[in-house]
Amino acid sequence: MVSRGTKVTEFLNDAIKDVSALIPFKYLHRGADFSIVKRAFPAALTMPKFDNRRLLWDHAIEGFGLRQKPMTYVEFGVWRGESIKYFAERNQSEYSRFIGLDSFEGLPEEWLGHHGKGAFDENGNIPEVDDQRIHFIKGWFQDTWAAAERLVAESKSNDLLVHFDADVYSSTLFALTSVNGLGKKYLAIFDEFSGEESRAVYHYCQAYGAGIEFLAGSPATRKYPIRVLCWITPRPLRSEPAVATPSGLQGTRLRTLDESSESRTLGREL
């Protein structure tokens, strides 16, 4: 027999769920994105900030010696090529490689509160460049990452800078998990951090045990940064997964997180 108290509790539980379900999904998410920045990434609110994104890009180039030395630059979201060309023009190493991935058919879905599906559509046209170091890979990230990964592997540089500028959650999450597979610490720039990109970063770090260290942002006038420069450290894979057998764990050992590394900067409750 279900008690009267239990029935009242269940009724109230359902009522709360019904009220929550009345709020459109996109408004819940938009609010949650700022909650994530403030509560999971408080360092993003207090880091140094530059007036605009070009000054932030210059800071990344000068601050990490990327003017002279060979670098691998991967860009998720190219559109007309402004950002990829900016980095390529400022880096002087013939061994650098600049890899830009884009459908050139616009966003795959609505960017909540900003643009609809298909925004930034270039009708499939790739930007014109005369720099042999720049490689554009046309198509959806999900179909083209394997080709990009091969170019990254062939690159002669260990310095990796990844520019995440796909705006929407799904694309950014896919990009983060793809780069995670490279298994190396890298510099990252997010072009629209305080929004869907921060949600993707949070879920990626939670799911993959990766760490993020905030370095600088822009613009200086905003408390919640739009652009962010940071380090991303994938969780180190130190050995093979454990395999349970009838006689216990054999042959291979557990993958363990190196607790002494800086990769565990997350884990904070929202």
Ligand SMILES: C[S@@+](CC[C@H](N)C(=O)[O-])C[C@H]1O[C@@H](n2cnc3c(N)ncnc32)[C@H](O)[C@@H]1O
């Ligand atoms: C804001 S624009 C990039 C702007 C550019 N980085 C700049 O600063 O000039 C975002 C781009 O992401 C691309 N994009 C988003 N999600 C994608 C996906 N899953 N696959 C391919 N392209 C995608 C869109 O086609 C669009 O051109």
